Amino acid sequence: xxVVSQHPSRVICKSGTSVKIECRSLDFQATTMFWYRQxxxxxxxLMATSNEGSKATYEQGVEKDKFLINHxxxxxxxxxxxxxxxxxxxxxxxxxxxxDRQETQYFGxxxxxxxx
Amino acid sequence: xxxxxxxxEMTATEGAIVQINCTYQxxxxxxxxxxxxxxxxxxxxxxxxxxxxxEEKGRFSSFLSRSKGYSYLLLKELQMKDSASYLCAVLxxxxxxxxxxxxxxxxxx
Numbered sequence: 702x703x704v705v706s707q708h709p710s711r712v713i714c715k716s717g718t719s720v721k722i723e724c725r726s727l728d729f730q731a732t733t734m735f736w737y738r739q740x741x742x743x744x745x746x747l748m749a750t751s752n753e754g755s756k757a758t759y760e761q762g763v764e765k766d767k768f769l770i771n772h773x774x775x776x777x778x779x780x781x782x783x784x785x786x787x788x789x790x791x792x793x794x795x796x797x798x799x800x801d802r803q804e805t806q807y808f809g810x811x812x813x814x815x816x817x
Numbered sequence: 818x819x820x821x822x823x824x825x826e827m828t829a830t831e832g833a834i835v836q837i838n839c840t841y842q843x844x845x846x847x848x849x850x851x852x853x854x855x856x857x858x859x860x861x862x863x864x865x866x867x868x869x870x871x872e873e874k875g876r877f878s879s880f881l882s883r884s885k886g887y888s889y890l891l892l893k894e895l896q897m898k899d900s901a902s903y904l905c906a907v908l909x910x911x912x913x914x915x916x917x918x919x920x921x922x923x924x925x926x
Contacts, residue, residue: 744904744918747913808859813857
């Protein structure tokens with residue numbers, strides 16, 4: 702089956718630093734990747750949709766200057782949390798959708814970010 | 818607006834059967850998904866329904882009624898490892914997943 706990886710799986714950083722999270726589709730080309738965040742005991746919240754080679758589309762309320770998304774290739778998207786603060790601590794999950802499988806998204810294992 | 822409703826929490830006994838309901842109101846419909854999510858992990862795919870009816874897959878079955886905007890996930894022969902959150906999500910007209918808040922299922926011995 703389709704595999705999506707995320708790196709790192711867990712990161713602890715100091716307030717004010719930037720953190721980059723990578724999302725890779727390992728055995729398929731992902732024309733579209735999605736970034737979610739999830740707070741404890743809450744459902745997934747879509748942050749942005751990124752299409753390869755174009756700018757990401759951010760959901761309402763998500764600061765695009767704070768959460769930088771780059772989808773440079775068909776197998777890699779990155780999310781950079783700039784000037785992280787404790788309230789950015791969350792579980793970040795990416796998913797990837799193959800161009801020919803519109804109805805299916807494959808999820809990465811998630812990245813747990815803790816900002817001190 | 819778009820809305821997906823499912824119970825917050827359910828409790829069931831090991832070996833029993835449980836049905837988790839989901840109702841939805843979305844702009845367009847291109848299918849409904851059920852995902853399982855264990856605490857601290859990413860969701861894993863369970864089922865996808867796009868036509869009315871029941872889809873059976875081992876101990877898990879999923880039902881869809883598009884006219885009623887309703888789906889359920891049926892879990893049989895419950896095992897302790899089935900303790901998890903179950904997320905209902907609908908693919909809308911823009912092929913974007915709209916998520917429910919999830920149902921936390923607690924299995925008791």
